[in-house]
Amino acid sequence: MYISSPSLTTQSSESPTQDLECFSSKRGCVGDECADRTATKCTNPNDTVGPRHCYVVWNNTTQGIKLRSSGCISGKDIVCEDHSRCIERNRKSSNGNYFCCCSTNLCNYDVHHLPVPEASKIEQSPAQPTPTLTYDSNLLWLSIYVAIPSLIILLGIVLIISWYHRNKSRAFSDQLSNSDESVPINEQSFYRFKNLEMIEERSRGRFGAVWKARLPNENGFIDEKWVAVKIFPSQEKNSWLAEQQVFMLPKFEHENILPFLGFEKRENDGVPFGVEYWIISEYHELGSLYDYLKHNTIGFNELLKISEGIARGLAHLHDEIPSTKSINNKPAIAHRDFKSKNVLLKSDLTPRIADFGLCLIFYPDRLPSGLGQVGTRRYMAPEVLEGAVNFTLDSLTRIDMYACGLVLWEILSRCKGEDGTLIPGKLMLPFEEEVGGNPSLEDMQEAVCQAKKRPEIKAIWRNYRGLNEICETIEECWDQDAEARISSSCVLERVKGLIRNNSNETD
Template sequence: MNSFLCVWRPQDKQSWQNEYEIYNLSGMRHENLLHFLGAEKRGNNMDIELWLITAYHEKGSLTDYLKANVLSWSELCHIAQTTARGLAYLHEDIPGLKDGHKPAIAHRDIKSKNILLKSNLTACIADFGLAQRFEAGKSAGDTHGQVGTRRYMAPEVLEGAINFQRDSFLRIDMYALGLVLWELAARCKAADGPVDEYMLPFEEEIGQHPSLEDMQDVVVHKKLRPMLRECWQKHTGLTMLCETIEECWDHEAEARLSAGCVEERMVQMQRLNNVTAPEEIVTVVTMVTNVDYPPKESSL
């Protein structure tokens, strides 16, 4: 396995420590989570280097991949499904594992930059520097609500109106997942229409460097979301994806889908890819009709 070394600055020690602790929790080995190999502190307090060693995936982040590539329907389904599977596993509370009890974990910085792609386009979620664990009977600790990347912040995060409970943090992840799914849709060639150049969520509305006030105005006050193109509605699978996206980024946190539900939807979407298209059926029927078979003996 190829490895990747990330060197953290001393001022980011808290994030490094948090990521190290999250990776060392029970049950954190999963195909759709970035594989952790080790961590080290190098040097002294005056000149310290914080190392984090993980698996290396040469295709890089989903952001970088979408900038350079358009997706087939099959590729979109695979990336979406494996991303949702990773997030569903992260969110799940799993007792009784061989190495102990895996708590529910909110990522708190879901974005396409923090999703890496393996050589076969299987997604794995990375960067747990802001992740929050939720263990039964234990306090969530010193939790700050307004964290993450502005562009992907849910309305309640932008408003500073978070209910500091486990499910509230999991729903914040789901809002961000909706934006990532939109990024996938925008770079898919399955619809009968042009594929736009890659853009970040809300880049069309407020540019590449939005302020917190910009995001509050667009997401909270105007309740805008990135545009779902009309041509997407003419493709059965993309129609289902659009419905899923809208249910993920719903303004009301309680109305958002769970990661497990999104994973199930993506499985259904992928099945649509295996259904023979109507024009293909017509072609097959025509071919069969034009073949001369010997008369069939009567069974009567």
């Protein structure tokens, strides 16, 4: 099989990946058979061959992308532009094949063809006939004919080079800012999770339903794997695209952010317009933080662990991470719909923030798209309820922190205290006592903006030293004055301090 030489610029500095897992096509596949890919572990008995990577080879046709081959590849001469995504920058291929590689688990699920824009061609003056040199003055005219076009061409080349270097660091974010280009290159309906077995619907919201599904133990899968499938109806395609745009950002992966496995466009004759849009992610058996707190109380250490993870996840969203030689920067992100139902729990109670359909991405030197007053009413900050939002990064992250204070209050309301003697009451949503279970916008405006109410912080909570500090943090998160609210990084440092003090006292 022939693999075209990739146009790659950066050498990976990482050591050979151990137990790398890639999507691989069937050996010797032809045509559409290559689209049937399974996850397999790369084996390399001789690590001196070089780092291992996942790769894809394809060609473009009028019907769309046609896979030629995919799987594992190794060698010291193989370099990949981005560790976590399979990217090809070539605009044209001499032999019709395109190649991309990456070096994290299952990173060759999608390919991203993001060619560097061609520089504008400089129009040159038509060729002039060589004048007859009969007088010395003709030599002067010949010099003018040659020198002026040459200077124009040279100036044009300098301007093009300057333009390219000024804009290449923003090339990736420019691609994502266009909603059409945020669609994966293989957006057509070819099912990479072909044998996915849908088990049961676990929840349903305004944007669609979430199902528990199973990847069977076959076709190279070593272990049976459970996944979550979020299904968007056809009319919510924009929400599906918005989540894609967030998940595909460089350096977005984080321990406290929901890990995704892929996106698919599924044909389904039983739904309107015959199509659904799927997001496949890791499955969390405990469900959301709200689900867990509804049926379980927690100890003080568990409160600290969940609170720390939430603060870490929000700080990762809110912070911009600078570029490296091989990976572009992660822009700052505002969630805009943060609540306990949008935090999932692993089996060890590690929280993971999810549901990014309403996020705003703050690319450098560009206003975010999709501005609007959105979110869940009972978690809306006063300025959102009043329609007085400034669409800046600082203002929108402070709106997230208001909601964070409400979520921390929910966690605190189910805590048994440091010594286990505190008896938590029934879990209630924020403002459920004040405005009931289904408040209108007017109800929330009256309670939050006019009466300046907040969920009750019980006096008994303040009798516990650790819980009292959590109470103070909550109050600083949901302050009526947005500029007085503390940041996610500040919440993180406070919780980490409580964890250290608690550990020292235990020792």
